[in-house]
Amino acid sequence: MENDVFKKRRKSTLLLAVIIAALSVGSAIITQYDAGKGMLSIFKAVAWGIKNFYPDRRSLVRLPEIFIKLKDTILMSIAASVAAAVIAMALALMGSRSTRVHVFFTGLARGIGSFFRNVPLVAWAMVLMLAFNQSSLTGFLALFLGSLGFLTRAFMESLDEVGENAVEALKAAGATYYHIVFQAVIPSSMPQIVSWLLFMIETNIRDATLVGFLTGTGIGFLFDVYYKSFNYHVASLIVIITVIMVIAMESVSNIVRREIL
């Protein structure tokens, strides 16, 4: 009997490996992707990068300009994340098992959440550009909508984890729905909620760079300008500073996380 279980497991592992192999080979054939060539071009790209894509002394003059744009990008990411968090919280409260008023709202909140989450950020930016042209508002809204979808889902799950126990106790004491939400559910899930919000801000700083390409704002725009004008030294400086910034943000939020847990 025991032998059988192991045999079965080995069989399913093998099957999985075959499926993965078939999928990769199949998709490579369909898209006419040459793996060997792809690997080689990575080396080529690296070689090109080492030769051209590095900041030189003259590019340092642009630092003040870069920092101003970087500040804009960071502030916009934070604004979009926090604004999205407020709305997402309301949706999550409607949808979570521990706080919902009716099952109907769970479906509604989940639907809204997955819709906004599954439309790619770039698509949001493109669509919004039709309405608001190339402006910071477009960038803000694109980040806001993407975050809204993600945070709704994340918050809902955090609230679900709170469970029925404390909710039941407060109900038994005669507390109202809003009492229970604000005195039991939110305090219990606060660490997760803050943690998700910090994660969202980090992600948004990265994504804002990308969205900036399209909407002509922030650090992404600046990169685009220098890259397209073949000024690779400044462009590389922008990339390096952005990376440093993201890492710094990550360590700051790690400290915050440790403190609140």
Added chain:
Amino acid sequence: MALLKLKNISKYYQGPKPALEKVSFSIDEGEFVSVIGSSGSGKTTLLRCINRLIEPTEGEINFNGVEVTKLRKNELRKVRTKIGMVFQHHNLVERLTVLENVLHGRLGYKSTLAGIMGSYTKKEKKKAWDILEMLGIEDQVHKRCDQLSGGQKQRVGIARALVQNPKMILCDEPIASLDPGSSKIIMDYLKNICKDMGITLIISLHQVNVALNYSHRIIGFNKGTIHFDGPPSKLTHKKITDIYGSEQIAESYDHDETGNITAAAG
């Protein structure tokens, strides 16, 4: 005078078998009543039907002269403030401090806004403090609940029930997840609460011995119906076998060969 009167309370979940079937009894003010029975016998459902955390399918519940089953939302809140509840798993908000958790017992008296903001009067805080002192955990007041031991958490749970100013406290297996030492402390506090403060207690228990030692009256459940209702002195070995439906349970309490239960020590 009867404080609580249940008449033909039944509760059906899914399926044709009821969790409670036509349960009737009445409890006087100041009584210490233990509810015993094996898991799934309906103890938990019974306790939760009394304050309508679970809606009974049919029957009447009269508490303190009020027909509980017919109450609308706000009136039900008012009744619930007079019925404290203590849970097996404490059901505290673990991340909040002891004092905050105790004050949750006052939420039933609060307006929506005051409750959301968590604004309590000086008098309420003083009362919470006094109760914690009475229960011997006044030095933990500002500690977070996740730093307390199981026994301490249960005392916080009791304090939360007491701060409501209840006429009755429902205890749902309050010592089922505690060690014997902590269990005794909790049961002693509950006994004093009943004796000194005149608060009626209904406690569901797994340990027959504890029920025998502490209560004025024992109600035994089996499959949703009452199989015994009377003082501990009337609870015979035969009755206990009837409640639990097996001989094994006899190991968990002291009795002599003739089936009389010997007074347990403690």
